[in-house]
Amino acid sequence: GRLWLAFREDVLLYGCLCFYQGNHVVYWHGAGFSEHLHLRPVVLLQFHIIEHAAQAGFRWYDLNPSGDLAGVEQFKKALGAERRSCDLWIK
Numbered sequence: 001g002r003l004w005l006a007f008r009e010d011v012l013l014y015g016c017l018c019f020y021q022g023n024h025v026v027y028w029h030g031a032g033f034s035e036h037l038h039l040r041p042v043v044l045l046q047f048h049i050i051e052h053a054a055q056a057g058f059r060w061y062d063l064n065p066s067g068d069l070a071g072v073e074q075f076k077k078a079l080g081a082e083r084r085s086c087d088l089w090i091k
Helices: 035-039 039-055 071-078
Strands: 002-008 009-019 024-032 061-064
Touching: 002 039, 002 061, 002 071, 009 035, 009 039, 035 061, 039 061
Parallel strands: 024 061
Antiparallel strands: 002 009, 009 024
């Protein structure tokens, strides 16, 4: 996995944890400080994560389920994400 962090003038704004396997990058979780969200650090971070994944040859960027949270779904749609179904595998 990789922890991605967004800073502004040495102040931590937001962080994202991504996992990498095969051709697949999964955005697992992100969190930030509410007083900095108006700066939209998650948008900048997503840009860099996607750019890095594309340059490294990954084929899929998975934003994971939205938990039926309208704001999360709207954010993902604005990034150009498409909802896909996924079978659950249990070993």
